[in-house]
Amino acid sequence: MKRDDFLKHVAWTGSGIAWTLSSSGLFNAQKALAAESTISFVQISDSHIGFARPENMDVTGTLQKTIAAINAMPVQPTFVVHTGDVTHLSKPAQFDTAKQILGTLKAPLVVLPGEHDVIGTSDAFFAAFRRSDAPKGWFSWDQGGVHFLSLVNVFNFEIDGKLGTEQIDFVEKDLAAQKSSTPIVVFAHVPLYALFPPWGWTTEDGSRVLAALRRFNAVTVLNGHIHQIVQHTDGNIRFATAASTAYPQPAPGTADKPGPLKVPDSKLLSVLGYRSVEIARNAATITDSTLQK
Amino acid sequence: MSRLLTGLQIALLAVTLTPGANAAVPPLLPAAATVHIKDFKYNPPALTIHVGDRVTFVNDDDEAHTVTATDKSFDSEGLDTAGTWQHVFAKPGTYHYFCELHPYMKATIVVLSASK
DSSP states (O other), X not given: OOHHHHHHHHHHHOOOOOXXXXXXHHHHHHHHHHHSOEEEEEEEOOOOBTOOBTTBSOHHHHHHHHHHHHHTOSSOOSOEEEOSOOBSSOOHHHHHHHHHHXXXXXXXXXXXXXXXXXXXXXXXXXXXXXXTTOTTSOEEEEETTEEEEEOOOOSSTTSSBOOOHHHHHHHXXXXXXXXXXXXXXXXXXXXXXXXXXXXXXXXXXXXXXXXXXTTSSOEEEEEOSSSSOEEEEETTEEEEEOOOSSOOOOOTTSSSSXXXXXXXXXXXXXXXXXXXXXEETXXXXXXXXXXXX | OHHHHHHHHHHHHHHHHOOTTOTTSOOOOOOEEEEEEETTEEESSEEEEETTOEEEEEEOSSSOBOOEETTSSOBOOOBOTTXXXXXXXXXXXXXXXXXXXXXXXXXXXXXXXSOO
16 A cells, blocks of 8 residues: 555544654654555445346346446455345245356455355255355365454254354364454354344344453454444454345345335435455454445 | 053054045045234244144245244245145154244144044
8 A cells, every 4th residue: 555545544543643753753653654554445235136026127237337336436345245145035046046147256265155055955056156165065275464364153943043162163273373463354144143033133142252262462254144224343353234226125224124125216326236354453443335325 | 661652542543533445424524724824923923733743834934934843753844935834743742943033932732643
């Protein structure tokens, strides 16, 4: 990142970073910057390929619009993560369509499953998006000074979001090897905290993972599932759920039930979109963009 | 052991009730029941039927649902809006089922051994 951009970024996020204009101070700051993380990526979610109801008769089209907007970004993201519910009913044909459309992204793609992608079996999801470094679906990697964890909380879906002991053990071991100063970014489909349990918007065994994240200076947890932007901060952990590329859902408790929410056709694109995330000097800048103002 | 005996008794009962050439006994056609899925609820939430009965599940919701047995003995997989799925219950017992997509949606079907 250029110094000008860095200053703009600091001004934008308002993170308190000591910065002096003395030559030695500038030198030190720049030296520190070189060792710090700077990375940007994009999150998209809940495309529900196969859905065709009055709430959105063209989910393929709105996903294509989303990808066109991302491909038009002047600086391409390091990667694009899809946080699940790529398909509506886990059908191989739906995965085929989704894979073709997502294949038009310029940036590399990371995909994790939502519960709509593993109905009955996760075979179709893995046939489309299996990674050799993630035999069970979950994995971690380091990029741009940030440690990323991509988790799956939609297997064993009998009681809301659930990670399972094997995955939690993996997370604890994985995080134990990281320095507390390393920025951590976690992806999972269902919110990892109790956002709204009556509608299943929670991960019942998420607390052990959140406990393992406590000692880090800066943690960002990004989820989908609820088709709307909700931000929440709990100590060192910043949570944010993303908009869908297909259709919105009601705000927690504002309706009798969750599910597709009908908005006027002219307003649909203003509630669908994507999210850009920049991690710099331990501060995450989250910018949500809609497909229409 | 008691389960086995019960099974044997049912088998004997079935043999006894087999109409065979007796024209006075009407054929035991499986009865039909329907469960509607509406507003994230199975209706009726508790249904009692007999062995051999066929149950039709109809998704009247805008959202997709599943009909999945807690013991995995049956599974509709994804049922889209207006989708239907049928299952014939061949064994007596109490079956708890739920929606894989919305696990707080729960219901029960009790299957009685003797048909009417």
